Structures are given as structure tokens and as C-alpha cells.
């Protein structure tokens with residue numbers, strides 16, 4: 001399996017630290033608002049990476065944080081005249097709802113910055129002890145950037161270029177820095193802000209230190225994969241490396257993965273530009289599976305433009321796959337008992353289908369090329385449509401269904417009927433049965449009434465050669 005490593009700018013063979021295990025850390029959102037669909041891109045993609053590792057037999061320890069102390073959270077709390085923890089807890093819950101809807105599995109651990117302050121104080125103390133950090137007069141602790149020889153190795157930036165870029169920056173307390181490149185590890189509290197006691201002053205951590213501390217605590221000093229959106233390469237991940245490697249004396253992460261942006265009109269979707277749609281808004285309009293399929297239809301290192309046309313075309317593509325699965329399900333239900341052994345020709349067809357799983361795996365092994373993996377699924381669908389009909393053996397139909405469902409599951413997509421509870425399915429099937437009886441008795445008015453009643457409930461009936469099928473509108 002090859003992974004493009006931002007650090008070396010090359011695709012490299014993946015070698016885990018512990019055989020059979022993957023330790024990965026994905027920087028999560030700052031929780032002061034509902035997440036937008038740009039935030040959902042790394043969540044969906046890295047959840048898929050995790051699922052693919054698991055498909056390959058790895059045990060994955062997946063850590064993703066919530067940044068729950070930050071200027072924007074504090075500002076929002078002040079506006080609402082409440083505590084910043086009320087804001088962060090509210091939006092963590094909302095974020096988890098969106099994740100569930102998008103079939104993003106909960107991380108093994110979701111640490112929160114405010115619960116890890118002790119670890120941060122410990123790491124900052126260590127950095128001060130070894131001269132990598134210093135406390136200014138007002139109690140602010142800064143990281144001594146130039147002391148870390150490898151600063152810039154991830155973002156491929158040169159310290160002197162950075163120096164000139166920083167000159168224009170006016171940061172409060174900046175005059176107390178030894179060097180404009182130095183960044184904050186701990187800062188004194190301001191009126192009305194949340195704070196914690198520390199050896200330096202009552203205050204709160206800078207942003208970068210939380211990930212260094214939480215990654216070490218839950219995954220160890222060196223991890224396999226550290227990931228996030230490409231806006232995090234600099235300064236966030238560069239600073240995390242400086243902190244962790246100076247404190248631990250070993251490499252921080254072996255592979256660095258960064259997704260490109262979700263754009264609108266070729267500009268990054270972001271809260272600050274105001275050009276965003278929340279996941280909540282989009283899910284009121286589209287099936288979450290469509291959004292997930294749309295996100296994965298383009299390679300993660302390519303920008304992805306959000307437009308209704310592209311989402312519609314993703315919807316059509318996904319429907320093609322779901323229709324194929326539905327046909328197979330229908331044939332399985334209406335077919336004979338599947339316990340008969342598969343005939344020679346059926347075995348041949350199944351063997352032929354395995355080629356598409358190999359193509360899927362080859363695409364995923366090539367730096368998680370989900371776009372090509374989806375093409376392999378389309379090819380499998382075409383193959384199934386050509387090789388299966390009403391007369392097909394149930395064991396064959398079942399084998400193909402399981403293969404298709406299994407590949408879709410790696411992408412976090414289900415081919416099961418969505419959004420219908422068992423009771424609902426039972427009700428729909430009873431109505432279909434009643435309608436068939438009405439038709440048999442030539443009571444077409446009653447049959448149509450049943451169809452209309454279901455339609456009013458958002459259930460569409462379709463009469464096909466193989467029988468009556470239903471779907472949600």
C-alpha cells in the first residue's frame with residue numbers, strides 16, 4: 001500500500017510501526033458552530049482510510065480531537081452570555097449528529113483540549129526545561145522556533161522567508177517575543193475568558209500544543225499517520241512537529257496526509273469567507289449517502305468543487321449501484337433456496353467478478369484513490385447486469401450481492417434500503433400484497449388508491465418484469 005507523504009512529497013510504501021496495527025491522528029474541528037461540508041471532507045475521507053485499513057486486516061487506533069477552547073468559542077459564548085463550555089459541548093453534540101448521518105464512525109478516542117490541560121502543562125514544562133520554550137514577563141510561554149533545527153521540514157518553508165512574512169504580523173504581546181517566529185504555547189487569561197492555573201500564569205493553552213499532547217497520550221511518541229486538511233500543514237502541523245519532536249526526541253509521525261479543499265467557485269469553503277453550507281443544510285436536501293459518494297468521487301489530494309450539478313451527477317451514479325444491489329436483493333428473495341452448490345458456470349461468473357475487487361484494491365492501495373475505486377465498482381455493476389437475470393442461481397446472486405455490498409461498505413456506503421425501519425418495510429410489503437390482490441380482483445381503483453397512499457408517504461412503487469419494487473422518493 002502506498003501513501004503520499006506530505007513530508008517527502010512522494011508516495012511511499014506503508015510500513016506500520018507495529019505489524020497489523022495503524023495508529024492515526026486526525027485534527028478535528030473547532031466547535032463553535034455547526035460544521036460545514038468543507039469540514040466534512042477530511043472526516044469522510046479519513047474515515048474511509050480507516051475502513052480500508054480494517055478491510056485489509058489492520059487494527060486501527062483512530063484519534064480525532066475536538067478543539068474546545070479557542071477565541072471563536074469564547075466570542076460566541078460572550079455573545080450568548082454563557083460559558084464557553086456550553087457552546088463547545090453543544091456543537092460537539094451537533095457535530096456528532098452530522099457524523100452519524102454521514103456514516104462517519106466515532107473515533108476510538110475523541111479527546112477534548114480542556115480535559116488535557118495537565119498533559120499540556122507537563123509538555124510545556126519539559127520544553128522550557130530543555131530551552132525550547134521560555135516564559136515572557138506577562139506569563140506568556142513561547143516556543144523558541146529557531147532552536148528546532150528542522151523547523152519547516154513539513155511545509156518546505158525556509159525560516160528566513162518566514163521571518164520576513166511575519167514582520168507585518170501584529171500580535172498582542174508580540175513585543176515580548178524573542179523572535180517574531182516564536183509561537184504561543186500558553187497565554188494569560190483576559191477578562192471573562194476561561195482559564196486554568198499553571199506555573200506561569202492563570203491562562204489557557206495555545207492551539208498547537210493540544211494535538212502534540214493528545215497524540216502522545218493516546219497513540220504514543222511516534223505514530224503512523226497524522227492527518228488533516230491542507231490548511232493545517234502550516235503553521236499547525238509544523239508547530240506540532242516542533243513541539244513533539246523537541247519534547248520526545250523521536251519522530252512525531254511517519255506519514256503526513258492532507259486533503260485538498262472543498263471549494264465553491266474555486267475558493268475554499270470557509271466560515272470566515274461566508275461561502276459555506278452547513279452539513280445540516282445539505283442533508284435537508286440530499287441523502288447523506290449521496291454526499292459521501294460525492295466526496296469520494298474525486299481523489300482526496302485534488303480540489304473538489306461543490307455544485308448542485310456535481311452532487312446530482314453523484315446521485316445518479318450512486319443510484320446505478322443501488323439499483324443493481326436492489327435487483328440482486330429482489331432476485332435473492334424471489335429465487336429458490338440458495339443452499340444448492342454453485343454450478344460450474346456460476347463459479348466462473350463469480351471468479352470473473354473477483355477481478356473488480358482486485359481493481360478496487362489496487363486503486364485504494366495507490367494512495368487511496370477512491371475515484372478509481374468507484375470506477376471499479378461501476379465496472380462490477382456493469383458485469384453483474386450482464387451476467388445475472390431471473391434465471392440465475394440464488395447462490396451466485398448472493399455471492400455477487402455480498403461482493404458489491406462489501407466494497408461499498410469500505411467506502412462507508414450501504415446498499416441496504418435506507419431510512420426504512422422494519423415496521424415500515426413490513427407495512428409497505430403488506431400494502432404491495434393488498435394491491436396485488438386488488439389487481440387480481442380487477443379492482444383497479446383500489447389498487448391505484450393503495451399506490452397513491454404510499455406515494456403520499458414518499459414511497460414510490462414500480463412495476464417491473466420481476467415484480468413490484470419500491471423505493472423512497
Ligand code: AMP
Nearest residue numbers: 028029030038039041228229261262269
Ligand atoms: P477547522 O474547524 O477550521 O479547524 O477545520 C477542521 C478540519 O476541516 C481541518 O482538518 C481543516 O483542514 C478542514 N477543512 C476546513 N475547511 C475545509 C475545506 N473547505 N475543504 C476541506 N477541508 C477543510
Ligand code: ZN
Nearest residue numbers: 027028211236
Ligand atoms: Zn491538530
